[in-house]
Amino acid sequence: MSNKDKNIKNFLKPRTGKRIRQGYFVPKNPEKYKGDVTQIIYRSGWEFKFFKFCDENPMVIEYASEPLGIDYWHSIDKRQAKYWVDGYMKTKNAQGQEKEWLIEVKPNKYILPPKPPKRMTDKQTSSYVNHAKAYLVNTDKFKAAKAYAAAHNMRFGIITENFLFGKM
Numbered sequence: 001m002s003n004k005d006k007n008i009k010n011f012l013k014p015r016t017g018k019r020i021r022q023g024y025f026v027p028k029n030p031e032k033y034k035g036d037v038t039q040i041i042y043r044s045g046w047e048f049k050f051f052k053f054c055d056e057n058p059m060v061i062e063y064a065s066e067p068l069g070i071d072y073w074h075s076i077d078k079r080q081a082k083y084w085v086d087g088y089m090k091t092k093n094a095q096g097q098e099k100e101w102l103i104e105v106k107p108n109k110y111i112l113p114p115k116p117p118k119r120m121t122d123k124q125t126s127s128y129v130n131h132a133k134a135y136l137v138n139t140d141k142f143k144a145a146k147a148y149a150a151a152h153n154m155r156f157g158i159i160t161e162n163f164l165f166g167k168m
Contacts, residue, residue: 021045025065027055034064034088041065047086047105049164054089061098062090072144076133083141100154102145108160110134111142 025040025048027033032055033040042048042065054063067088074081087103114131117124142156149156 021048023048025051025055027051029055032060032062034062034067039065043086044105046107046159046161046164050087050103050105050159053164054087059091059093060089061092062088064088067102070141070144070148072140075136075140083144085145100152102149102154102156104142104145104156104158105164106138106158106160108162110138111158111160 022041022043024038025042027037027040030037040051042051047065051063051065054060065087066084069082069084071080072083073079085102086105088101089103090098090100092098109131113135114128117128142158146156148154
């Protein structure tokens with residue numbers, strides 16, 4: 001497979017297992033999907049809920065799953081890497097204005113800096129370090145996605161449980 005033909009859907013299929021919720025989303029409104037409707041991959045229950053929202057919401061006129069890979073600088077590994085954005089959607093408001101969005105679906109805790117644990121047990125320290133690494137990598141990815149979106153007259157948005165489940 002040439003680098004030009006590389007697509008995350010070709011080399012990273014959904015996984016299965018007891019605690020894993022991944023699969024192929026089947027839309028009620030396939031005409032809204034931009035791409036192959038048999039390849040709408042969700043990698044979490046939250047992504048499934050996001051695609052259901054896109055499919056059923058009349059303000060969303062078009063959407064896609066993992067539409068593109070964006071190159072970014074991975075500050076922990078000190079190398080270039082590729083970030084596959086979770087989704088794309090085009091919305092139309094009541095005034096008829098359209099906006100295009102690159103969307104990431106993430107738990108709120110992974111977009112905020114970690115708080116140091118009160119007690120530094122091995123388990124808490126390990127969890128804190130892992131969270132800190134994930135936060136740094138996500139910051140790198142989001143910076144690249146925001147720049148890409150701005151350069152293409154789009155917006156970058158992060159959807160968390162606050163949006164998906166109405167938590168505030």
